[in-house]
Amino acid sequence: MPEPTAPRSFWAVARQPRVVGxxxxxxxxxxxxxxxxxxxxxxxxxxxxxxxxxxxxxxxxxGPEGVGVLLPPQSSFPGELVGRQAWVEGEYDPAGQLLVEDRALDGRVGYLVLTPLHVTDDGTQGASWADLSGAPVLPVVRGWVATPEESAALDPPDGVVRLTGYLQASEAAGQGGSAPGLTDAISTGALVNEWGGPMYSGYLVLLTSDPEQPSAADGGPAQLPRPTIEGGTGLxxxxxxxxxxxxxxxxxxxxxxxxxxxxxxxxxxxxxxxxxxxxxxxxxx
The missing domain is CATH 1.10.287 (Helix Hairpins)
Known part of the structure; x- marks a missing residue:
């Protein structure tokens, strides 16, 4: 009579050449x-x-459309407007200019130049703010600089300017800047307390200016790329x-x-x- 087969463990079976193959x-x-x-x-x-x-x-x-046509003042910012081209006319307020800290461009950390624009035309001939307390203010990111040093080249153009640029949504309020003239966020909710209103719920990333502002080669702000929705368009x-x-x-x-x-x-x-x-x-x- 054959001897009973000894039970085999998992690893004993797994080591067999056939099973390894x-x-x-x-x-x-x-x-x-x-x-x-x-x-x-x-x-x-x-x-x-x-x-x-x-x-x-x-x-x-x-091509660009009027800011007020796309985004009336004090209206909510729809996500599909991120990166949309828009135009606007108005006058800069250099006294309200701020530098936004810790912003990168091409792998370098520096500052965004943020300037309030008192709007005179947003494509609606004033209809977009007819029921508001006055003409609106639009935050404009005029470009990027490496250091916060004062320079005449950072001063905005005088008088009425016509701008084109890309729309971007307001950021969440930050903790404030580390020094006077600095901020850590482009938050319209915080800026309206400093600049007054009414205000648009987004801001403009500058593409062109008429009259022109100083170029980066002349010490002015470097132009920023078209903004995109964080995380991309999705897979x-x-x-x-x-x-x-x-x-x-x-x-x-x-x-x-x-x-x-x-x-x-x-x-x-x-x-x-x-x-x-x-x-x-x-x-x-």
Whole structure:
């Protein structure tokens, strides 16, 4: 009579050459699935960037609209206006100019030049503020500077100016600047207390000015890029779903190997228990 088979543990089964070969095969399959998932994720990112570029090109081609047409004073700022081109006319108030601390441009940390503009025309011929207490104030980010040193080149142009730029939403109120003339946030809620109102709920990132302000080469503020919604336009959901599918398939391949090893180990134990029961049940045992 054959001797009963000794039960085998999970690791005893897993060390068998045949099972190790299966593991290598399943790991290769999992690696392929993981790589395909990364490829789909890259595709999702590329499609999102392409969509953002197309949207920006369409907005550029459409040209600027009056600030008041897009965003009446004291109205809420809709997210789709971020990066939208707009134009406005008015007079700067150099006495209210502030520098916004800790702002980066091209990897360098410096300051944004923030100047209040007393609006004379926002594209509505005054209709947008007809029911308000007076002409509105628009915060204008005129550019970026590396240091907060006073310079005549940072002074805004005198008289009425016509500006074009990109709209951006107001930021949350900060803790205030570290010194007079500095601030840590472009918050219209905080600025209205300093500059007065009424005020627009967003601000303008300057693109062009007529008359022109001094260029960065002449000591003036450096121009900023078109603002975008923080976090981008989002990944393409279809490609993201495909990436998740591939990663699930890769994980399933590894789990399948674990299940096969467990089943084989459990089958050996069942056979051992069956043989023991048969011996114990023999007549005369």
């Amino acid at each position: 299966l593991l290598v095969l399943f790991l290769l399959a999992a690696a392929v699935c993981a790589r395909l998932g990364v490829w789909q994720l890259d595709r999702a990112q590329q499609r999102a960037e392409l969509s953002a570029q197309q949207e920006a090109a369409e907005l550029e081609a459409a 393409n959901l279809q490609n993201l779903f495909y990436a998740l599918q591939w990663w699930v398939f890769g994980g399933f391949a590894v789990l399948l190997w674990v299940r096969l090893v467990r089943d084989e180990a459990a089958g050996g134990k069942r056979r051992t228990r069956g043989e023991d029961a048969g011996i114990a049940g023999l007549p005369g045992a």
